[in-house]
Amino acid sequence: MGLHRAGFEVEGWDIKQGLSYPFKRHIGDAIAADLAGFDFVWASPPCQAHTTLRHLAGRRYDCFISEIREKLKTWGGPYIIENVIGAPLLNPVMLCGSSFGLAVRRHRIFESNIEIAGATCRHESQPEPIDVSGAGYFQYSERKKKTGGKGRKPFSLSHCRQIMDMPWASRLEIAQAIPPAFSEFLGKQIMKHLEAKTL
Numbered sequence: 001m002g003l004h005r006a007g008f009e010v011e012g013w014d015i016k017q018g019l020s021y022p023f024k025r026h027i028g029d030a031i032a033a034d035l036a037g038f039d040f041v042w043a044s045p046p047c048q049a050h051t052t053l054r055h056l057a058g059r060r061y062d063c064f065i066s067e068i069r070e071k072l073k074t075w076g077g078p079y080i081i082e083n084v085i086g087a088p089l090l091n092p093v094m095l096c097g098s099s100f101g102l103a104v105r106r107h108r109i110f111e112s113n114i115e116i117a118g119a120t121c122r123h124e125s126q127p128e129p130i131d132v133s134g135a136g137y138f139q140y141s142e143r144k145k146k147t148g149g150k151g152r153k154p155f156s157l158s159h160c161r162q163i164m165d166m167p168w169a170s171r172l173e174i175a176q177a178i179p180p181a182f183s184e185f186l187g188k189q190i191m192k193h194l195e196a197k198t199l
Contacts (some may be wrong), residue, residue, distance in 0.1 A: 002183030003042060003164070007191050011038075020168045031067055040190050042183065043068045043074040043080045065089065073113070078190055082178065093118030098126050100181040103163050105129040108178050116189050132160050132174050 001022060004010050009178040010023040026033065034043055045064040052122055065081065065088055072079040085107055092109035099119035105126060110116065123129075160174045161167045169177065 002185070003151035003187040005180065005184045006187030008187060010041065017188055020170055020173060022168050031064065031071060035071075037075070038077065039189075039194055040077060041072055042082065042187075043072065043079060044082045044178075063088070069111075073138065078193060079112060079116045080116070080186055081191070082182075084112070085109055094121075095119055095178075095182045095185065096123075097179060097181075098122040100179065100185070101125065102165075102179055102181065103130045104132055104179065106133075106178065108182060110182075110186060112186075114190070114193050116186055119185065130159075130163050132163060142191040175192075179188045 004023065012021055012023060012024065012025045013028060013033045014021070015027070015029050019025070028044070045068050046062075060138055065083065065127060069081060069090075072081070081089060085094070089108065089111035092111045093116055094109050095118055097104040097106045098121050101122075103126065105123070107121075110118070143153050157171050160171055162170060164174050164177065164179050165181065166174055166177060166179070
């Protein structure tokens with residue numbers, strides 16, 4: 001949605017069936033996707049291998065970042081790779097919900113093969129941010145209590161959708177997503193780059 005607001009015509013790839021996606025969507029392995037004809041690619045490889053809560057699952061997760069980076073380099077156009085803090089991205093910039101006046105604090109990092117700018121956190125504007133992370137249920141994070149982190153649970157699914165500006169999404173999808181404000185902010189920078197190349 002953020003890329004759409006930035007001016008792009010959007011198509012998506014995901015290996016999972018049944019996701020609530022508001023644009024044209026292909027079912028399949030994104031690493032095998034044919035990128036010919038596209039102007040820009042946004043990649044969000046699974047983040048479970050790098051999330052701070054990965055040890056709770058009791059299993060090992062694969063990291064696809066290097067593989068997707070090589071695919072994007074071979075393709076040759078401008079790209080952004082998004083993931084969680086701790087993921088092995090190259091010279092990433094960071095965004096936070098507080099940078100955009102959102103009630104969610106969600107920090108994410110972004111790698112690109114062109115110069116992009118991040119945004120400064122404004123945590124002081126969030127005396128009590130709302131936590132929409134987790135496995136799709138409404139539960140306060142005990143880990144955050146123990147570590148002194150702040151976060152209160154949302155009231156309902158509609159509250160989650162309002163907080164993240166994602167009225168189409170399920171609770172689980174919201175828990176694993178970034179706010180559209182992030183991709184709109186970065187997408188506008190990519191759009192300026194593309195427009196400058198055509199001048």
